[in-house]
Every structure is written in structure tokens, then in C-alpha cells.
Amino acid sequence: MKQSERIGAKIGYIFSHNHFYIENALESYNLKGPMFAFLLTLSHKDGCSQEGLARYLNLSKATATRAIVALEKEGYAYREKDDDDRRIYRVFISDKGREVIPLINRTLHEWNQILLxxxxxxxxxxxxxxxxxxxxxxxxxxxxxxx
CATH class of the missing domain: 1.20.5 (Single alpha-helices involved in coiled-coils or other helix-helix interfaces)
Structure with a gap:
């Protein structure tokens, strides 16, 4: 297979540009890496478990934990222990987190416009x-x- 035929390299190129564009657009909000994806997910799956969020986004538990801790630190989300199973943390979007959802959606729309x-x-x-x-x-x- 020729180098120019490597699909993964092309997907990787698009992914890295996607990541760079979104991080630059959200830089002043301190939303890095997958933090924006967690916020978007929480905007319609509020109260989901950390493990459920990781599974839904197809990310490792460690990545989910780091992103959620960062979201908490920035005031975009908070965790509470599950009432029925104290080993489980439920993650909720804060009012501050809800305020940035339109910006995230606008940024993703702009990226799609560029790409397409x-x-x-x-x-x-x-x-x-x-x-x-x-x-x-x-x-x-x-x-x-x-x-």
C-alpha cells in the first residue's frame, strides 16, 4: 500500500486539525482535550456515572477522571456520590458549564463548515x-x- 493510500494518516490529519481548531477556539475558557466533549455529553446525560461517560465517549477511565477533575476545577461540572452505590460518582453540569454549551456548539459548527x-x-x-x-x-x- 502506498503512503498516500493510508486512510489512518488522513483521518489522523483531520483529527489533529479538529483538535487544534477547537482547543484554540475554547482556549480562553480553559477547555482542553476532551473536556468539551464531556460537557456536551453532560448537557444531555446529566448525572451520568464517570464510568458511563468514559464508555459513551469511548475513552479510558483514567482520561475520564482527568477531564472531570479539570472540569470541576474550572467550575463547569461537579461530582456527587451515588445514593445507592457509594463507589459510583455521578457527574453533573454546572450553570457555568451550561453557559458555554452554545459556544462549543458554535465552534463545532464552524469547524464542520471549514472541513466541508x-x-x-x-x-x-x-x-x-x-x-x-x-x-x-x-x-x-x-x-x-x-x-
Whole structure:
């Protein structure tokens, strides 16, 4: 396989630009790494367990813990022990966290506009469909490797 045919390298290039763009846009809010993804998830899964958040975002428990501790430090989220199982921490978005959700969504929309700016409507629809298909394939792969 030729170097130019390596799909992973192309995906990596897009991912690194995505990361750089979002971190720069959210820099003044001290949202680094996956912190914004946790906030977005909490905006519709408030009170989820730390482990559930990690699983939902397909990140390690250690990464989840670091991100949540950082969100707490910045005042964007807080944790409470579960009433039924004291080993479990539930994570909640704070009012300050809710205030930055529109900015995060706007930033992600701007990034999508940049990424897709040279696509026709048809190409964008095909691209999105192919990305969904690749994601679904990996979800099935993960399920198979769990067994």
C-alpha cells in the first residue's frame, strides 16, 4: 500500500486539525482535550456515572477522571456520590458549564463548515454516510472483540 493510500494518516490529519481548531477556539475558557466533549455529553446525560461517560465517549477511565477533575476545577461540572452505590460518582453540569454549551456548539459548527467547505451537498451527504458506515463497522468490531 502506498503512503498516500493510508486512510489512518488522513483521518489522523483531520483529527489533529479538529483538535487544534477547537482547543484554540475554547482556549480562553480553559477547555482542553476532551473536556468539551464531556460537557456536551453532560448537557444531555446529566448525572451520568464517570464510568458511563468514559464508555459513551469511548475513552479510558483514567482520561475520564482527568477531564472531570479539570472540569470541576474550572467550575463547569461537579461530582456527587451515588445514593445507592457509594463507589459510583455521578457527574453533573454546572450553570457555568451550561453557559458555554452554545459556544462549543458554535465552534463545532464552524469547524464542520471549514472541513466541508469544498464539498457539494451531495458529496457532504455521501461523506457523512460513509463516516457513519465506518463508525458502525467499528462499533460491531468492538462488540465482537468483547466476546
Amino acid at each position: 467547505s469544498e464539498f457539494s451537498e451531495e458529496e457532504e451527504a455521501i461523506f457523512r454516510k460513509l463516516l457513519d458506515k465506518a463508525k458502525d463497522t467499528l462499533i460491531e468490531f468492538d462488540r465482537g472483540s468483547e466476546n
